[in-house]
Amino acid sequence: MNSKNKTLYSFIPFLGIITLISFWVFKATKPFNTETYFVLGLVILIIGISLYFKITSYKSEKAGLTAEDEFSKRVKEKSAAKAFNWSIYMWLFIIFLVDMEPRNKITIGLGIIGMGLIFFLNWLYLSKVGISDENKD
Incomplete structure (x- = not known):
């Protein structure tokens, strides 16, 4: 194909x-x-x-x-890594401050949507600002 x-x-x-x-x-x-x-x-x-x-x-x-060029791939990797880290804090915030009931499916859905939005915001930021060279001494 x-x-x-x-x-x-x-x-x-x-x-x-x-x-x-x-x-x-x-x-x-x-x-x-x-x-x-x-x-x-x-x-x-x-x-x-x-x-x-x-x-x-x-x-x-x-x-x-x-x-996808090399820069685009690198921006996606960095955005995904940062989004994962921030989404962990977001889930902690949701678990501690929102009354979680098994019937409350909307909370989990909002959390997953929030993870996607956090990834997009990180991607947008890194694509505009750029990525620092991590191989510098």
């Missing part, structure tokens, strides 16, 4: 997620409350950010460039 087809096939999960969210919104029997609109907005935001990355890599491949 060549890389262009592989990139095109990577858009299929987005179509599935958008279809499921649309189905959920249109089949909901109760009117949404504020929390539901907030979570739905965050989910759509994360899907949009992910779709932006996929479209950018597809355009790069279509232009004959590599999908």
Whole structure:
């Protein structure tokens, strides 16, 4: 399988997620409350950010460039590492300050969405500021 087809096939999960969210919104029997609109907005935001990355890599491949250069890969690695560290503190904050009940699924969902947003903010910061050379003495 060549890389262009592989990139095109990577858009299929987005179509599935958008279809499921649309189905959920249109089949909901109760009117949404504020929390539901907030979570739905965050989910759509994360899907949009992910779709932006996929479209950018597809355009790069279509232009004959590599999908990700060395700097982009390094920024993603650093962002993921920082996001993991910050998300641990976020989960500690959630566990200590939010009354956790087994029925409260929204808290876990918000935590996972928060981890994605923390990764994006780290990526945005590191892509603008750059990465210091860790091999200096």
